[in-house]
Amino acid sequence: MGGTPDAHAEPLPKDRMLTDRDARIEAAIPALRRFAWSLLRDPHAADDLVQDCLERALGRWRLRRRDGDLRAWLFAILYHAHVSGRRREARRARLLGEFAGLAEQATAAHAPDSAVQCAEVLQHLDSLPEEQRATLLLVGVEGLGYEETARVLGVPVGTVMSRLSRGRERLRRLTEGGGEPAAPVPLRVVR
Amino acid sequence: MTEPRDQPPIGEDDLQAYVDERLDAARLAHVRRYLAEHPEAAARVRAFAAQRDALRSALAHKASEPIPARLRVAHLRAGLRQRRWRQLRGAAAAVLLVLLGAGAGWLARGGWMGPAAPDAPPMAEAAAAHRVFAQEARRPAVLVAADADDLADWLTERLRTPVVVPDLLAAGFRPLDGHLLPSPHGPAGVVMYERVGGDTRLSFYVRPAPGTPAEPLRCADHPGGYVTYYWFDGRLGYAVTAALPREELREVAFAAAREVRAGPRRRADTRMASGQASPRVCVG
Numbered sequence: 001m002g003g004t005p006d007a008h009a010e011p012l013p014k015d016r017m018l019t020d021r022d023a024r025i026e027a028a029i030p031a032l033r034r035f036a037w038s039l040l041r042d043p044h045a046a047d048d049l050v051q052d053c054l055e056r057a058l059g060r061w062r063l064r065r066r067d068g069d070l071r072a073w074l075f076a077i078l079y080h081a082h083v084s085g086r087r088r089e090a091r092r093a094r095l096l097g098e099f100a101g102l103a104e105q106a107t108a109a110h111a112p113d114s115a116v117q118c119a120e121v122l123q124h125l126d127s128l129p130e131e132q133r134a135t136l137l138l139v140g141v142e143g144l145g146y147e148e149t150a151r152v153l154g155v156p157v158g159t160v161m162s163r164l165s166r167g168r169e170r171l172r173r174l175t176e177g178g179g180e181p182a183a184p185v186p187l188r189v190v191r
Numbered sequence: 192m193t194e195p196r197d198q199p200p201i202g203e204d205d206l207q208a209y210v211d212e213r214l215d216a217a218r219l220a221h222v223r224r225y226l227a228e229h230p231e232a233a234a235r236v237r238a239f240a241a242q243r244d245a246l247r248s249a250l251a252h253k254a255s256e257p258i259p260a261r262l263r264v265a266h267l268r269a270g271l272r273q274r275r276w277r278q279l280r281g282a283a284a285a286v287l288l289v290l291l292g293a294g295a296g297w298l299a300r301g302g303w304m305g306p307a308a309p310d311a312p313p314m315a316e317a318a319a320a321h322r323v324f325a326q327e328a329r330r331p332a333v334l335v336a337a338d339a340d341d342l343a344d345w346l347t348e349r350l351r352t353p354v355v356v357p358d359l360l361a362a363g364f365r366p367l368d369g370h371l372l373p374s375p376h377g378p379a380g381v382v383m384y385e386r387v388g389g390d391t392r393l394s395f396y397v398r399p400a401p402g403t404p405a406e407p408l409r410c411a412d413h414p415g416g417y418v419t420y421y422w423f424d425g426r427l428g429y430a431v432t433a434a435l436p437r438e439e440l441r442e443v444a445f446a447a448a449r450e451v452r453a454g455p456r457r458r459a460d461t462r463m464a465s466g467q468a469s470p471r472v473c474v475g
Contacts, residue, residue, distance in 0.1 A: 022264040022265060022268075026258065026264055030254040030258065031254055033256070033258075037250075038253075047261070051267065054262060055271060121242065121245040121246055122246075122249050125246065137250075139211060140211070140242075140243040140246055140247070141243075141247050141250055161203070165206075168207070168239045168242065172242060176238070
């Protein structure tokens with residue numbers, strides 16, 4: 001898929017568009033999975049979230065802003081699905097919990113990934129408030145710009161900057177293993 | 192390069208943007224100069240960058256994993272199409288039901304008693320239902336259950352008559368979910384099963400059949416390699432469908448018929464008594 005040269009002079013435009021669209025969406029899937037997994041820290045739930053996101057994206061492909069970045073758009077859908085899914089999730093967990101047979105599935109899902117344990121930084125990340133966590137991940141790991149991140153999270157850019165600053169500062173203090181007070185932000189005017 | 196005095200004072204956002212390498216050249220030079228003069232700020236910025244790198248490498252494995260098949264766009268698109276088709280089909284079935292009802296009334300008045308579609312084999316709709324649900328992802332189920340008894344309670348309530356959902360674990364199939372369908376004879380239920388440790392799907396279809404006399408197991412082949420075993424007990428019609436060889440499916444169908452004949456299992460009463468026997472409907 002993707003890189004096949006045009007053997008025919010007149011390829012079916014609809015097929016071509018779909019293939020191109022699929023390829024562009026799929027190019028973003030690894031990053032979406034990483035982001036979902038960082039938020040949920042459960043491989044199954046994370047892939048469920050990505051699936052949810054992709055289905056929504058396919059369903060409203062025509063509503064996408066032409067000029068916008070596809071990746072940012074997908075991240076936004078995923079994040080909103082995550083936030084709006086949490087209420088439903090709680091209900092679902094309650095419902096499913098009533099079925100005895102799902103107990104094994106639940107324990108499997110809650111077992112920590114082995115890769116997590118070696119990464120101390122992820123443990124520290126977990127202790128951040130969710131919105132700081134999402135901001136740090138989008139900017140630092142996924143490489144989104146500040147404006148894109150603001151659009152994904154549905155907040156002003158100023159909020160992204162302050163979450164970034166507070167989140168990083170908090171993570172730094174956790175990593176340096178102390179209750180060391182936050183370094184006062186030097187705002188000296190250079191003249 | 193711009194003179195330092197043309198630059199606004201350094202702010203926290205500059206330091207963050209420095210970490211993220213999002214400063215333009217003029218600003219970058221300005222921030223560098225500032226950091227050179229402020230070792231404490233420089234240390235913070237270094238820590239932020241190290242932290243970002245640590246996060247990236249801790250999460251890198253996730254992005255380098257191969258994409259699971261179920262997340263392939265082509266696969267998802269097919270699933271969406273199917274779901275849309277099913278909704279359409281549901282609506283069409285509802286219309287059909289009304290038409291059939293009207294037609295039946297008209298025919299009953301005329302005294303015509305023949306079957307509605309003489310050339311379709313009996314219970315052919317079971318194969319149609321199987322075809323739709325067997326290919327569907329697990330998520331949009333009407334009822335997700337781990338237990339045949341839960342599904343039986345749910346269908347009993349929906350079909351307004353006692354329904355037994357066979358426990359086919361001994362035959363190697365475990366229930367996945369239940370769906371409610373319209374049928375010309377009233378609401379019908381389909382329970383999808385999945386082979387334990389495999390992905391063969393098998394469906395158990397049940398619908399009211401008050402006018403049909405009891406009839407032992409029979410077999411029907413359907414296009415696409417689907418085989419249906421069906422039977423009637425004078426009250427309900429049943430069918431077991433899968434894309435399996437006849438001999439193999441026959442065993443499962445016999446087991447299902449035996450279970451159905453044996454009647455409801457023990458714990459049905461405790462559940463009904465709890466008052467909260469309401470279906471657990473998963474929307475979404």
